[in-house]
Amino acid sequence: MKIAIFGQAFNSNTEEALIVILHYLNNKKDVSVFLIAEFNEKIQEEKPSEFNFTQIAETLDSTFDLLISIGGDGTILRAITYVHDLDVPVIGVNTGRLGFLATIQNELIIPAMDAIFSKAYKISERHLLTIETQPKVDAFEVYNFALNEIAISRKNTTSMITVETRLNNEYLTSYWSDGLIVSTPTGSTGYSLSCGGPVITPDTNSFVITPIAPHNLSARPLVITDSTTIELKVNGREDNFLVSLDSRITTLSNDTVITIKKAPFTIKMIELLEESFLDTLRKKLLWGEDKRN
Incomplete structure (x- = not known):
């Protein structure tokens, strides 16, 4: 089994999780463990004498x-840029805050890890968005996709x-606003939710504007x-606007x-058998936290 480990930062919580994972995997036969180079650089900045990895990807x-x-959900959003269309399953250990995607404490x-090696898990396939621009923008030539929004x-x-919006070449409306979010079901519990959008279960074949x-x-x-197919055209007093794909941001002209x-x-997220999206909603958004329940 060939396993890669990724993180965006290296702090005490991340170190604790990494030590547990490495100790577990080092006791397994026929398992090769690789550290993503970006993560290794963070570790070497903090504790070069304590962690010396030979297998770097x-x-x-x-x-x-x-x-x-x-890490947190943001770490998974960064991690999928490595996975892309390789069909490599992803599991998230949550050393961040809320954690809708990274659910393992x-x-x-x-x-x-026991459940993974005994294959006692399920795969949740998450749909993504892609972006194309006219004229073309170099920033989107490689990482032109987003898992959340x-x-x-x-x-x-x-x-x-003003964001002029068309759906399948038919004019919808022009939004006078600070901006517009196009969200996947996975991203419906993120930025879109903060702006009043609905919560959508991950297996729903829908997007939210x-x-x-x-x-x-x-x-x-x-x-x-x-x-x-969604087409957007921006007008405003400034000549430029921002577009973000999950955590990646660039500037475009009007x-x-x-x-x-x-x-x-799709991105394949590993979920343990006792986990469910509804259970996560109750835990993370405190649904049902009422004395009457």
Whole structure:
């Protein structure tokens, strides 16, 4: 079994999780453990004398069987840029805060690893968004996909922008707002939720369009089928605006036309058998935390 480990930062919580994982995997036969080079650099900056890894992976390929992400949901969003369309399953150890994607707490690492090696888990396939621009933008040539959302927002101004929106070449509306979020079901519990969007179960074949602070008082989040092609055009007092793909941000000019649609591949998230999305909702959003229950 060939396993890669990734993290965005190295702190006490991350170190604790990494030690437990390495100790567990080193006691397993026929297991090769690789550290993603980006993560190794963070570790060497902090504790070069205590961690000396010989197997470092600059990138992943289809020979890997598993990617372990140590951190929060943001770490998983970064980790999928390594996975791309390789079909390598991902599991997240949560050393961050809320953790809708990274659900394994430090104290549950060993039971989770036992479940993985005994194949007592399920795979949750998560759909992604892709972006194309006209004219083309170099920043999106390699990492032109997002697991949570693609968001349009104003730049260098407190004024609203107008986001002209078309669905399958049919005009929908022009949102007067601070921006617009196009979210996957996975991302529905993130930025979109904070802007009033609905929670959508991960297995739903839908996307959500959520305006950010709209001045159109009748503007509401819109749920659409994930086969829809979305076209966006921005106008505003400034010449540029921001577009973010999960945590990756770039600047585009107002003459750019953005096309968003479903990616041709999915990300495979490992879920333990006793886990469910509804259980996660209750835990993370405190649903049902009522004395009457």
